[in-house]
Amino acid sequence: EKGGYDAFMLKEIAEQPRAVADTLLGRIGADGRLHLDEMHITDEQLREIDKIIIIACGTSYHAGMIAKYAIEHWAGVPCEVEFASEFRYRDPILTKSTLVIAISQSGESMDTLMAVRHAREQKARVLCICNVNGSTMPRECDGVLYTHAGPEVGVAATKTFLTQLVAVYLIALYIAQVRGTKWGDEVFAMVQLLGSMPEKVEKVLETMEPVRELARSLADEKSVLFLGRHVGFPVALEGALKLKELAYMHAEGFAAGELKHGPIALIEDGLPVIVVVPPRARDVLHDKIVSNIQEIRARGARTIVIAEEGDDSVAPYADTLIEVPAVPTLLQPLVTTIPLQVFSCELATAKGHDVDQPRNLAKSVTVE
């Protein structure tokens, strides 16, 4: 049932182009407009929303962080993201015009479920993004947008994460479409571009051999750091989480701009640092991260740089350069996440670990 792969995780990483395509299927009309009726929210209700709160755990939380950038940019609605386990135990301010979006691959995470119940008690409208039909969360929410990743057996979330990203882009663009924000043309163009993402994802998968080699060469390291800015920051956090859970290795993700406020003290000779670089078109953001790379390299870090293909301004500072297809900044996580999945999977395998069943972890965490 692993379809010729040594592990479910490898199979599920390989299935991502299909998973992304399936999650888009039937949601983009021939006229280029989005149709998300399954969310059970009227245009009028969407226009009345004045705040969005996203709740999730683990990898799904990283999808939530990326959702915040997309929703605030395209839809122009203030958006907060919070760990479900934290949201539940403070006193969040929710009103009828607050939209809560729970993100959970399994639909069963107890932390997220408790947060959903709490939000519903406060009369907020609650939607969820979920991959498992008939699971608990969709039944308890006002509406659901299903991801169509297919069953994910490996404990580490891979294809469900990519499809959660597709779902959050769809929701952000849909809200923008309904509310008619100033980004009308961009929204239309983004919907078109989303349609081309399965090919781009496929292209990344075809170029992963050097990443596997790199991973094997780093199997004896004590620690790996991950840096990013903007949506590259949650991608860095996701890269670090995968390495922790699969390779049992110390890993941390940072917002690159925060480096100088403390973490830069961790940099020492030979420390591997993986940096997610935004597209060149985002010049200010891009240049800032190039100087972050120079700073850490000057202090001895071994720089492993994930950048858009043909980005020569970053190449001179990269000990290892991993190229991904050029896509707009907000969509970049769909391509930059893949090398990080492959990296942690290969490194954990080189250490002799079972990537499908990492120690101490379960596929759905049904206790608080």
Ligand code: F6R
């Ligand atoms: C990471 C991982 C976990 C889950 C988290 C939330 O690879 O699998 O961090 O993302 O437990 O699970 P769901 O999305 O099912 O609520």
